[in-house]
Amino acid sequence: MKIGCPKEIKPQEFRVGLTPHAAREAVQHGHRVVMETDAGLGAGFTDEDYTAAGADIAASAAEVFATADMIVKVKEPQPAERALLRAGQVLFTYLHLAPDPEQTHDLLAAGVTAIAYETVTDARGGLPLLAPMSEVAGRLAPQMGAWTLQKANGGRGVLMGGVPGVRPANVVIIGGGVVGTAAARVAVGMGANVTVLDRSVPRLSYLDDIFQGRLTTQYSSAAAIAELLPEADMVIGAVLIPGAAAPKLVTRAQLALMRPGAAIVDVAIDQGGCFETSHPTTHQDPIYTVDGILHYCVANMPGAVARTSTQALGNATMPFLLALADKGWRRACAEDPHLLAGLNTHAGRLTYAAVGAALNLPVVDPAEALRL
Numbered sequence: 001m002k003i004g005c006p007k008e009i010k011p012q013e014f015r016v017g018l019t020p021h022a023a024r025e026a027v028q029h030g031h032r033v034v035m036e037t038d039a040g041l042g043a044g045f046t047d048e049d050y051t052a053a054g055a056d057i058a059a060s061a062a063e064v065f066a067t068a069d070m071i072v073k074v075k076e077p078q079p080a081e082r083a084l085l086r087a088g089q090v091l092f093t094y095l096h097l098a099p100d101p102e103q104t105h106d107l108l109a110a111g112v113t114a115i116a117y118e119t120v121t122d123a124r125g126g127l128p129l130l131a132p133m134s135e136v137a138g139r140l141a142p143q144m145g146a147w148t149l150q151k152a153n154g155g156r157g158v159l160m161g162g163v164p165g166v167r168p169a170n171v172v173i174i175g176g177g178v179v180g181t182a183a184a185r186v187a188v189g190m191g192a193n194v195t196v197l198d199r200s201v202p203r204l205s206y207l208d209d210i211f212q213g214r215l216t217t218q219y220s221s222a223a224a225i226a227e228l229l230p231e232a233d234m235v236i237g238a239v240l241i242p243g244a245a246a247p248k249l250v251t252r253a254q255l256a257l258m259r260p261g262a263a264i265v266d267v268a269i270d271q272g273g274c275f276e277t278s279h280p281t282t283h284q285d286p287i288y289t290v291d292g293i294l295h296y297c298v299a300n301m302p303g304a305v306a307r308t309s310t311q312a313l314g315n316a317t318m319p320f321l322l323a324l325a326d327k328g329w330r331r332a333c334a335e336d337p338h339l340l341a342g343l344n345t346h347a348g349r350l351t352y353a354a355v356g357a358a359l360n361l362p363v364v365d366p367a368e369a370l371r372l
């Protein structure tokens with residue numbers, strides 16, 4: 001199979017879909033790998049690193065898309081990339097379709113077989129291709145929130161850890177999954193006073209256990225959130241219902257409960273965000289203010305630490321990538337229900353129920369799509 005990897009074109013996205021290690025592995029499995037020139041530079045990988053691994057270098061994205069059987073990326077295809085996709089081609093990347101009707105329309109119109117990293121599952125109920133980037137985004141969230149809280153950025157001017165004699169910042173984390181746990185670890189490490197809310201009691205027990213009294217857990221309800229907002233300096237949105245649009249847990253009216261200059265970091269923005277007032281921002285212009293509350297809503301936070309993120313993502317995608325290349329997508333998905341869970345579109349049909357529900361579109365069972 002010919003595997004193609006273009007350079008990412010989303011603003012300030014410096015990750016790349018294939019590491020030289022992954023390229024070498026694919027070549028050793030008998031596949032051809034074509035990298036767009038300079039695709040890896042943002043993550044510190046040169047064209048020479050890829051040619052040493054046995055890959056070919058293409059001069060343009062158009063050449064990569066035109067000749068590859070499978071396109072491997074990081075971010076959802078941008079409009080210019082969507083125009084280059086075609087039926088019979090496999091696209092393996094993050095998609096986040098539920099909040100994105102235009103992209104969904106374009107993937108269906110192209111007829112491409114699109115497998116979303118964020119909905120591939122594992123035997124323990126986890127999301128193995130989302131988890132590494134959630135680890136990164138979670139660790140970044142308090143760091144970005146702390147920066148947002150600085151006076152020069154419009155924030156309340158509160159230091160995360162306080163100082164002797166002055167209270168630390170109050171950080172509220174909604175969602176205690178991979179992002180929430182990683183965010184808690186860093187926020188606790190910075191000395192903040194941290195509360196984590198989740199709907200899963202077992203998850204709260206786990207957090208209670210591992211943090212040994214260094215944070216507070218609370219069952220997530222509208223009332224619990226409303227009670228915590230007036231005291232919060234920072235609220236981190238980290239909920240997920242896999243594949244679905246994020247539930248809106250804080251309304252615009254509730255911003256009035258918060259302290260002026262407090263910071264919202266909505267990590268769940270890639271699924272539409274869990275604050276009514278969230279909309280996606282970029283690393284170039286990450287913050288905006290609504291009713292005196294600062295919002296940081298960057299949908300590709302891990303791109304800020306592209307080298308770490310590319311390596312972590314590459315480790316996680318490699319076995320799935322090799323299965324898709326070695327067996328072809330149909331057999332790979334037929335033999336692995338966890339990979340099949342990643343299938344979001346095929347031959348003009350939507351195959352992921354939560355996306356269909358969010359966008360009010362008909363859905364074909366993925367097992368049925370294998371026969372199309």
Ligand SMILES: NC(=O)C1=CN([C@@H]2O[C@H](COP(=O)(O)OP(=O)(O)OC[C@H]3O[C@@H](n4cnc5c(N)ncnc54)[C@H](O)[C@@H]3O)[C@@H](O)[C@H]2O)C=CC1
Nearest residue numbers: 133134137175177178179198199220239240268299300301
């Ligand atoms: N902005 C960015 O750059 C990035 C965003 N993400 C996003 O972060 C979000 C979280 O991802 P993960 O932590 O990996 O998911 P996860 O599945 O590990 O955790 C989500 C948690 O939310 C909880 N939850 C669901 N509904 C809730 C509610 N109403 N109140 C409180 N908790 C609730 C679940 O019980 C679960 O523990 C996803 O939308 C993911 O796509 C992940 C990586 C990068």
Ligand SMILES: CC(=O)C(=O)O
Nearest residue numbers: 094133270299300302
């Ligand atoms: C998960 C995701 O959307 C990202 O890493 O950008």
Ligand SMILES: [Mg+2]
Nearest residue numbers: 270299300301
């Ligand atoms: Mg994202």
